[in-house]
Amino acid sequence: MNVDSFEKLYKTYQPSLVNFANFYLKNEQEAIDIVQELFLNIWEKKDFLKEVEYPKAYLMAAIKNKCINKMMRNKLPHKSLETLPDIFVSSDDFIKDLEAKQTENTIHTLINSLPDRCKEIFILSRFEHLKYNEIAVLLNISPKTVENQISNALKLLRKNITICLILTVSILKNIFDYP
Numbered sequence: 001m002n003v004d005s006f007e008k009l010y011k012t013y014q015p016s017l018v019n020f021a022n023f024y025l026k027n028e029q030e031a032i033d034i035v036q037e038l039f040l041n042i043w044e045k046k047d048f049l050k051e052v053e054y055p056k057a058y059l060m061a062a063i064k065n066k067c068i069n070k071m072m073r074n075k076l077p078h079k080s081l082e083t084l085p086d087i088f089v090s091s092d093d094f095i096k097d098l099e100a101k102q103t104e105n106t107i108h109t110l111i112n113s114l115p116d117r118c119k120e121i122f123i124l125s126r127f128e129h130l131k132y133n134e135i136a137v138l139l140n141i142s143p144k145t146v147e148n149q150i151s152n153a154l155k156l157l158r159k160n161i162t163i164c165l166i167l168t169v170s171i172l173k174n175i176f177d178y179p
Helices: 003-025 028-044 055-074 094-112 116-126 132-139 143-176
Strands: none
Touching: 003 028, 003 055, 028 055, 055 132, 094 116, 094 143, 116 132, 116 143, 132 143
């Protein structure tokens, strides 16, 4: 691997790797550091990466492993649910902002309620934009399993999101006496 190909690899994957690491670590600076460490390791072993068929899947797996190792070393919990923002922030569109945040929170809650493997596959597909084959290689499962897990996740999300959104709107109307 020469400098140009390394630079292209870095520019292509660094942002999504930081996002992925931040999902696990919940600390952007630690996520940036861990990705930098990975790319340093890659540069030091640059000839090995030539043999990798799916570089994105390889990089994601490496980051996932580094994050898990770091969490185990630091005894950090996995990604926790984000809390609602302070509702006392003044805004012209307060109600709309609150509804949007609540909807986002609801979606995150529903995603976090998926079984662990299903959630991991869904996040890799929908948020990290990995292809089914890349996810299969990354997790050492078949592409059909990935497809089934995505299908299951979407069914559960569709079923539950309607109920949650109806409840959310109802609660907000009652709290703010909003029509």
